[in-house]
Amino acid sequence: MSKSSRFGLLHDRDFGRLFAATALGQLGDRMIFLTLPLVAIAALHVDEFEVGLLTAMTAAGSLLVGLPAGAWVERMRKRSVMISTDLARALALLTIPMAWWAGLLTIWWLYAVALVHGVLTVFFDVAYVSYLPHLVGRGNLMEGNSKLSAIRSVTSIGGPTIAGPLVGLVGAPATLLASSAGMAMSGLLAITIRKHEQKPETSEHPQLGREIKEGLKFVAKHPALRAITLGDAMFNLFLVMYQTMLLVFLEREMGLQPFGIGLILSGMGCGALLGALSATRVAKWVGQGPVIWLASLVTCPLTVLMPLARTGWSVYAAAIGLAALSLGGVVRVVAQSSFQQALTPDRLLGRMSATARFVSWGGIPFGGFLGGASGSAFGATVTLWIGAAGMTLSALPNFLSPLRTMRTLPAEGAHEFAR
Numbered sequence: 001m002s003k004s005s006r007f008g009l010l011h012d013r014d015f016g017r018l019f020a021a022t023a024l025g026q027l028g029d030r031m032i033f034l035t036l037p038l039v040a041i042a043a044l045h046v047d048e049f050e051v052g053l054l055t056a057m058t059a060a061g062s063l064l065v066g067l068p069a070g071a072w073v074e075r076m077r078k079r080s081v082m083i084s085t086d087l088a089r090a091l092a093l094l095t096i097p098m099a100w101w102a103g104l105l106t107i108w109w110l111y112a113v114a115l116v117h118g119v120l121t122v123f124f125d126v127a128y129v130s131y132l133p134h135l136v137g138r139g140n141l142m143e144g145n146s147k148l149s150a151i152r153s154v155t156s157i158g159g160p161t162i163a164g165p166l167v168g169l170v171g172a173p174a175t176l177l178a179s180s181a182g183m184a185m186s187g188l189l190a191i192t193i194r195k196h197e198q199k200p201e202t203s204e205h206p207q208l209g210r211e212i213k214e215g216l217k218f219v220a221k222h223p224a225l226r227a228i229t230l231g232d233a234m235f236n237l238f239l240v241m242y243q244t245m246l247l248v249f250l251e252r253e254m255g256l257q258p259f260g261i262g263l264i265l266s267g268m269g270c271g272a273l274l275g276a277l278s279a280t281r282v283a284k285w286v287g288q289g290p291v292i293w294l295a296s297l298v299t300c301p302l303t304v305l306m307p308l309a310r311t312g313w314s315v316y317a318a319a320i321g322l323a324a325l326s327l328g329g330v331v332r333v334v335a336q337s338s339f340q341q342a343l344t345p346d347r348l349l350g351r352m353s354a355t356a357r358f359v360s361w362g363g364i365p366f367g368g369f370l371g372g373a374s375g376s377a378f379g380a381t382v383t384l385w386i387g388a389a390g391m392t393l394s395a396l397p398n399f400l401s402p403l404r405t406m407r408t409l410p411a412e413g414a415h416e417f418a419r
Contacts, residue, residue, distance in 0.1 A: 052372015
């Protein structure tokens, strides 16, 4: 793929379309991050435990279909999976404002939509990770991941910034119309990508259990992939505990309106954008292995600034810690995603992604449940302290692995193991 243009991969028309589709889909998704809990908190007036349970339902799809999703996606064209799941997610989100206007919306309706949306997102993400090496080639993975992370970071700024005023103007349920539209446009734009995959070859008698086991074995037996997955599992568990009570803390204890909450979340997006723009440079400077654990160790402790904040300007100053968390998170994810994709042969990409997601995202429903339970028992402030401590400790699995000193990727060794 030619990179003669100063825009690099963006000079390629198909990657540019994927880039634009990612922008639209992620914009809708980041609006959901703020809006869906606010529907429960502000429109339905539920308690802290029910907010935590809603977060758990959003991520429960990883537990329900996380492992078989990889094997199923590998039997299909990845682009087709991305298109169909985008359109289906848009339709599911559309039911919330429709139910609100009809007077039928309940917390159970939100639980159902969150679960369906989460299951579809599992299939989308597995296909997305598997599709990128096919589209850009393995030699361009670092650049491709960095550019896609950059646009995701921009939408992390734009999503809450747009959603906050919209919630104040038309209400949280109606704001989900914009999220649904973003998902739908993302799917329609992906249809225009011209580079088609060959249909994957499948055996006459596919064995789902054997295929799942092979993906599990590949991740479990590779020390670096195993460490990345375990570190992610710890980080996500405590991150979701933190995030579950963050909106409750800002809305009920700090007294912020949706616009103020959106402003703070936009600050997180600014940190994520800076991380995406600097990820490649930082990884080359520090080393692609060390940067994975250093990013968490350096930035996660700063999240304690939020529970230390008081009503007034200090809560906005504490948002610096959230911006640092996003910066470090994106640097880490870009490095480890490129690492995982480069180490994994094409035939195992879907199963590697699904296995890693099942383990690392499997703790998210428990994080939502524990966050809600902790918030009900001890309050939102204490839960933020617990989440900050746990996220910092998530650097340990990667620090205790070969990643501690691994500056380059031993890709050949991984392919020998796969064979």
